[in-house]
Amino acid sequence: EVQLVESGGGLVQPGRPLRLSCTASGFSFDYYGMHWVRQAPGKGLEWVSVISWNSGSVVYADSVRGRFTISRDNAKNSLYLQMNSLRPEDTAFYYCVKDRGMGTAMAGLTYWGQGTLVTVSS
Amino acid sequence: QSVLTQPPSVSAAPGQKVTISCSGSSSNIGNNYVSWYQQLPGTAPKLLIYDNNKRPSGIPDRFSGSESGTSATLGITGLQTGDEADYYCGTWDSSLNAGVFGGGTKLTVL
Numbered sequence: 267e268v269q270l271v272e273s274g275g276g277l278v279q280p281g282r283p284l285r286l287s288c289t290a291s292g293f294s295f296d297y298y299g300m301h302w303v304r305q306a307p308g309k310g311l312e313w314v315s316v317i318s319w320n321s322g323s324v325v326y327a328d329s330v331r332g333r334f335t336i337s338r339d340n341a342k343n344s345l346y347l348q349m350n351s352l353r354p355e356d357t358a359f360y361y362c363v364k365d366r367g368m369g370t371a372m373a374g375l376t377y378w379g380q381g382t383l384v385t386v387s388s
Numbered sequence: 389q390s391v392l393t394q395p396p397s398v399s400a401a402p403g404q405k406v407t408i409s410c411s412g413s414s415s416n417i418g419n420n421y422v423s424w425y426q427q428l429p430g431t432a433p434k435l436l437i438y439d440n441n442k443r444p445s446g447i448p449d450r451f452s453g454s455e456s457g458t459s460a461t462l463g464i465t466g467l468q469t470g471d472e473a474d475y476y477c478g479t480w481d482s483s484l485n486a487g488v489f490g491g492g493t494k495l496t497v498l
Contacts (some may be wrong), residue, residue: 301487310390311425311433311476314485327486361432371480372487374423374438381432 268292268377273381275382280351283388285309288362288379296320296340299365303385304345304358312358315347319368352386359383364375391416392477394489399496404467407492410477415454417486422460424453427492430458436475437462454460466498 272359274286289340315326315336326335335348345362359381367373393411398404410422424437435444437453440460450465460477477490 303487310474310492311427311478311489313489314476316487325485328484333453365440372422372423372478373421374444375433375442375478376435376438378432378434382448 268364270364270377270379272360272362272379272382275347276358277382277385277386280353280386283348283350284348284352284366286349286360286362286382286384290336290345290362290364292294292342293336293364293377295343297368299369299371299373300336301363301365301372302336302339303361303363303378304356305361305370305381306329306355306358309358313362313372315364316370316372317345318370321361323370325328325370341381349384357386364372390491391481391484392479394475394477394490396491397470397483397494397496399498400467401498402467402469403464405463406467406495407464408462408475408477410429410490412459412460412461412479414460415483416458416481417455417460417477418458419426419482421481422455422477424451424460424462425473425476425478427448427476433476464495469497471495472497473483 362379364377425433427433440455441453
């Protein structure tokens with residue numbers, strides 16, 4: 267059974283950093299591209315970032331480029347999102363998501379974690 | 389404002405059919421595959437359709453997808469109360485070099 271478990275969310279002050287982690291199991295983690303998708307409470311889905319199977323390619327949404335860094339450790343079946351210079355508008359549930367493909371497009375987001383809530387507030 | 393445009397809400401009676409549209413442009417739907425997601429209240433989204441019209445295993449054939457030009461459509465037949473959810477279309481945008489979603493459509497089964 268595929269499982270994606272996010273952690274690291276919580277309350278953080280504006281301007282401070284936070285690092286999210288996602289532990290994957292039940293599939294060959296190192297074969298697939300992985301995404302972060304966020305959803306502000308009561309709002310729609312917003313794509314954040316993607317990393318290819320071998321970390322050779324990463325892409326970011328304009329809203330987070332230069333502040334967020336996606337990375338992965340295939341040996342640990344883990345995906346990360348380092349978030350710096352956080353803003354109140356970054357408040358959202360952050361989902362770790364497995365793609366159908368290996369690269370950095372959206373071939374179909376097959377499995378989603380349960381999400382971790384990040385709240386940016388003073 | 390979302391890159392992909394969906395109606396905010398649709399409704400239909402149990403047993404009936406409903407369609408949800410997703411409108412984009414040549415840089416997204418026109419040149420990349422569309423996928424559809426169902427988000428039941430309080431849960432994470434789930435993949436319903438990928439590559440415009442393919443269903444993952446376990447998704448009933450009541451759900452179907454189609455694409456024409458720069459628009460895509462999700463169809464649901466034999467509506468059940470358990471289908472009440474938010475539905476999102478998504479794809480890659482080659483000009484933005486980014487993933488994009490529609491704003492979501494809330495389905496009510498009356």
